[in-house]
Amino acid sequence: MGLNLGKRTRTRLVWIVLLVITVVSISPFLWMLLASVKTTAQMFASPPVIIPPKPTWENYKNVLLGAGSRLPFVKNSLLISMITTVFVMALATPAAFGFARMKVKGSQHLEFWILSTRMMPPIAALIPISIIIGKLGLFDKKLGIILPYIAFNLPYAVWMMTIFFRQVPIAIEEAAMLDGCSWWKLFSRISVPLVIPSFLTISIFVFIFSWNELLFALILTGRDAKTLPVAISEYAGEVFIRWELMAAACVLQIIPAVLVVVLLQRYIVSGLTMGAVGKR
């Protein structure tokens, strides 16, 4: 930082450096995007074809339509993620309200326990859960994977919603209670509406976490309830790995993630650090 340039030039320079860093950082995805519109021959060509002269939509067609269609798995993922989100929020929001506004004995311990579930390696829970799900006859059924997903995301949602409930200016709620409002009325008519933006944000995060999950889906689903990440991982196990098809499927898979980052960038810091950092 000893360069004696003017401040404006310095920031401009920095901007350019950042541009380069950003492009390099996302270049793998750009490369994958390009791969998704190439033909098999172009993928194997040597020297490599960087930008195909005529991009083809065949790969997307192959992934979504026809005999090898992965569309059922996209639908599975969508359905599973949505239902998980609904139930997670339905369970978490009242619980969070309870922690935030009611005196719950030992709530510190409970909160720590919730935080500690984030430390658990998924494989540790998966082994017994796969046996439980099997015994319940839910193997390869959407419900069989929704239940564990709810369990996995519940701690996170409870934690986050608790923080958001605590941020609501307490004056409003105090006034309502003084007027003789019941707890449930307070909760449903006043508190929840006040946290709707955060509620939606956390819902979206839960959706994405479910959408992205691999390990549980790998073991708990077979043919019927298979999710998109599992289907994508299977591209890599084939005789001739069709990288171009896999790339197309990957592009489809990351669309929600990209959307989330673009639309929710303000909340990402808070969302991913469980409220420890950033705007609330």
Added chain:
Amino acid sequence: MEQRALRRVGAFLAIVLPVLLIATASLAEVDWKAELGDHSGKTLRVIMIADPWVTAFEKINPEFEKLTGAKVIIDSYGYDATHEKQVLEGTQKSGAFDVIVLDSPWVGEFWEAGYVEDLKGYIEKTKPEVVEYDDFVEVFRVISDWKGHIVGMPFGAYFVTLDYRKDLFDQEGLTPPTTFTEWKKIAAHFTGNKKYPGMYGIAMNNLQGSPVGQAWFEYIWNLGGKPFKSCYPGSADPYADVTPMIDSPEGVAVVNLFKEMLQYGPPGALSMAWDERAQAFASGRVAMVSAWSVRTPIFLDPNRSSIADKFAPAVIPAKKGLKPVPPVGGWVMGISKYSKQKDLAWDYTKWFTSVDIHKKFVLAGGPPSRYTAMQDSELVSKFPWFKTIEKSAAMAYADCRPRIPESFEIISTVGIYVSRALTGELSAEEAMGKANAQIRDLLKKGGYNMSE
């Protein structure tokens, strides 16, 4: 006088013979419409390995749909994933798949765990000319039989052949090696040879786990060793005494052989498995490959290989003085015990593995597993390498890879330790010693008999 008699005999024959031929021909052909039930509206689910033959299946299956009205859907996966999913379905008692295509070393595992039906009963209920069970290659019939139960129809027999670039060999005045010494010399000859820039000697299965573990079991015999005390060609009961001999001098020699051959392989040789080594050969980067015969059709396909007319298969080499024991492997078609459509599953199985359909399968690129297929003139003229297959089949040993329930773990464990030796982390002796100890534990837990 004689001429007229002859002419009459000739005329008689000219009329009778064709009639007889047609009659016998139609007798030999199975009336599938009558043989198979009506399964309209049903869907049959098949789970199998993602080997090159999947396209052959997909080409032939519509015929089954036309005959029975049942749709056939195939799910195929890589090697470890296939095992994982099939066992997973079994442990979860899931009937998601009706037909399970399993690898030969897994027959004991699947039977003992109760995941598959005993096809013996099904075969006995079916007309012999439909099944023609004795027409299957003998060594593969032995493989699919576990303690008297038929775990699956032996329809997908593979043998390892040494595929080599005949054009290059001819150019250099070489003949396919019969001993490992010759084999090594030839591999060295083609590696870094200025006449053939970018070419290497050989590509082998070196990927850790099942690929190189499997390879160990392929080569141990040809170096004069055996994996377990009572397991050797000609043994009455291969599993009478399973004292593991993984760390025997021959076992260590296998690892050292693999290590030596690494220098003749292309970059990335350490991570090559079945597909990568086949790819390397098909794209002309290596002069030799010892591959399962299921991939030979790929080498012949001008769309996927640049050496289609330039190679030939040979019987694999062995240590000097030893008769080669070509590895036999491949897949058997079984029926899941939890399938809710066992009749449909059997209909499909008996149909697909029958003589006629098997021929179609072979024509479409499948491996020949029936004598009729291996000796059929039409097929042999199209695939002259069947002769090598037949020769290999006669010398193969059914238990070249163990078929006990612990088999998958044993092969994979050996594979992990061989890999650690190949990377130089452990010496060959250390690696095989550790593998032996672990496998000994495994066998002890399984209650097997070990004399030492």
Added chain:
Amino acid sequence: MVRLWLNHRPFSIQERLDVQATSRQKLFFIAPAIVYLLAFSVFPLIYSLTVSLTDLNIARPHTGSFIGAGNYIRLFTPGSLFLKALYNTFFITFIAIPAEIILGYFIARLFYTARDVKGISVLRTVYIIPIMITPLIFGLTWSYILNPLLGIMNHILMLLHLSPQPWFGDPKTAIYSIIGVDIWQWTPFVVMLILAGLLNISQDLFEAAEVDGASWYHKVFHIEVPLIKRVIGIALIIRLMDVFRMFDLIYASTKGGPGGSTEVVSFFAYRESFNYYNTGIGSSASLIALVLIIFLSMLFVRFSRE
């Protein structure tokens, strides 16, 4: 540790208003979630612990007898693959994370410096996209890019007259390739955190220092670092927990190879549990991983408290 996490002290309406909430009311709100969690996290852990003391293999009947610490002993036998997995996991953790923190700090500094330039927020948004993408996709993408024969990376190296590398295919390079991919995916996360921390620092402090004629060194180390120490601490803990649990990336690229050089604890537990179906050993391995993570996190929290 909860205090480290939240910035303010929790409080309840009950305390402030002296309003009563009956136990029944409290239960109504909280119980469903707690019960659900109990069923799906406490019970499975107890089950795991129990099974880890047996030789259960769920694909083989007649297994499941009690063997005490047998599995654990086997895991810690010298030369075992599990020990190698532990070593690799620690190795990756202690190289990738410092790299991410240091790199993340410098890039965050850059973003901070350019924070008023037009279009910086677009750049920043694009830069952090990778963090929401599942590691599976990363692993697959990089497997393609680093493919020794087909991949673009070796092609670029050759254009620069450097020798092509085997990347995931060689034990000497595989683990560094994994570390590299991890750094590539998660540095933006660290950047994001540190940037948020930097943006929270009041400008007045900096201006005061300027007026005092403070050197660059003083500004960084005496003003900035103490204030962002907390943020870095959070980043460290989260990354620690995540890297130690790494699975998707390994599954999508090397599957532990070659030669076990990228074997990590989660993958080891997975292979034992779902390839060999040795449920007993798999449970033992995953429990050890769990204990280690908790231990490391506590250690770190204690260390950062001073």
